Amino acid sequence: MPLDLICPAGSLVSLKAAIDYGADAVYMGFRDNTNARAFPGLNFDEAQAAEGLRYAHDRGRRVLLALNTYPQPDSWSRWTGAVDRAAKLGMDAVILADAGLMRYAVKQHPQLRLHLSVQGSATSYEAVNLYREHFGIQRAVLPRVLSLPQVENVVRHTDVEIELFGFGGLCVMVEGRCLLSSYCTGESPNSAGVCSPPKAVQWTDTPAGLESRLNGVLLDRYGKNEKAGYPTLCKGRFEVGGETYYAIEEPTSLNTLDLLPEMLKIGIAAIKIEGRQRSPAYVTQVTKVWRAAIDAVKKNADSFKPTPAWQAELNKLSEGQSHTLGAYHRPWK
């Protein structure tokens, strides 16, 4: 089916909410650094994963497992063990970034369906097709850097299904190619499964305003009437050439509701909602809106227009209460 809705499950409660409100599939991670949302209190142990799978499968939906960090040489068996567990549990697919781990998965579990993670940084059909030829991947999640015509060009030159991010936190960098977090804190998404990790965050009230620091580095300072957001490194205010501004990216969310008709037309297989670290309430609201929108666009793509109510609901849930089309829309670049 085109435009499958893939929702984030950081916990069993979120998983059930996503399924109840119309996700076609959910994605989850195990409770360690084998996935890119390795936050304390988040993710699934084996028993919870099994329960989540039962809940989804009983309702005809699918569960995908993110194993999308890069295995480290000293703990290689943690990642291969996770692949083995995924196969044993009956995951509908594993989402991998590392070629070595893909080779292991193909060899040990030839029946296991493989998706190329956004962390694999594949932005061209040549890269996507390499993973197809060598590891038989069925789907690739593209980094949030291509414009829609560029995405279409990828779709046209591969038989791998293409999945795109539709909503949620916006990575301004090519996923898998950003080491800003480890530069500042020692931990990056690639090797530790975290970006701007909470344990490195420090808030201080000062006479100059509320300050957010990451491992001691000042990311931003907020005036009395400014709303402070989570201090993600790339969304701080910095000085460049004597000007202080959001030099890399504003605190904003990606929202591609407007692009749904085009995504349907060019044959996008699935839309991914970011946010395994968000609350079950967030998952509920976002899933509801996106289910309604995807149903509407499939019914009649020509007359599709996102309703003001959907946009208002999504804006409430967005970082900085604003949204952007990101790189799908060329002027953003």
Next chain:
Amino acid sequence: MNLSLGPLLYYWARDDMLAFYAEAANWPVARVYLGETVCSRRHLLRLPDWLALAEQLAAAGKQVVLASQTLIESESDLKTLRRIVGDGRFQVEANEWGAVRLLSEAGVPFVAGHTLNVYNPDTLDVLAGLGAQRWLPPVEMSRATLASLLERAPAGMETEVFAYGRLPLAYSARCFTARHYNLPKDDCQFRCLDHPDGLLLSTREGEPFLTLNGIQTQSAGVYNLIGELSALRELNIASLRLSPQSRHMGRVVDAFHAALAGEHKAASALARLMPGQAIDGYWHGRAGLENSMEQHA
């Protein structure tokens, strides 16, 4: 252990680039990486120009490697990539997996660049099977992790380590230099030309933090492993990559060359040639911006 001159990550005036490589022909580097790896809009040297430079440097006894673009977005990016691979005269550094596919299809040995994200020996083995002869670890990899990876590295694989320069940390579809000037990327007016060592980004309390270089974000600090040569030798590292900067590059190369020959004063000579503070946190398994020398002082 010998020296490699990494690809020029910045955008300079054509004459400056030509002069730089004319000088480089006389530097004690075994290998020179050529080509535009950051932004397809930078065109003052086009592929035929790079190939002409490659011939000159090869004639001067350098091993030449053509480095491929790190972020491929358009069909025209792929066209350039195919021409680089198809030329066949020089080895190519693959900086994303599309280039790996083209090189393995062509059946030619290649260099696996540091943005291929090789974090374990199994992935390195996959690349060896596809034709990689030489590789670079991700710049965030520590000495300890590299040591552990190399215990199971494929036979004959040569390792090159990024050992000097501002660290390339991130790539985006967005151009941060154009953004600074409130210009759209498609009409950037090539402002990178005004910043031959990138555009410094500091915190609101004036601490240098990052360097904006078009779509690439670099460290503000200058990674420097000149004090780690014995550790690098112990790991049997084949080459050290020195990343170009606009001033004093010949003297930077000389300092490393002297240090390799055992001259102890070379490291302090280097300190005066760097465009930013020295850093080496990654090598020691810490935050990249840290400097072990500072902590010991």
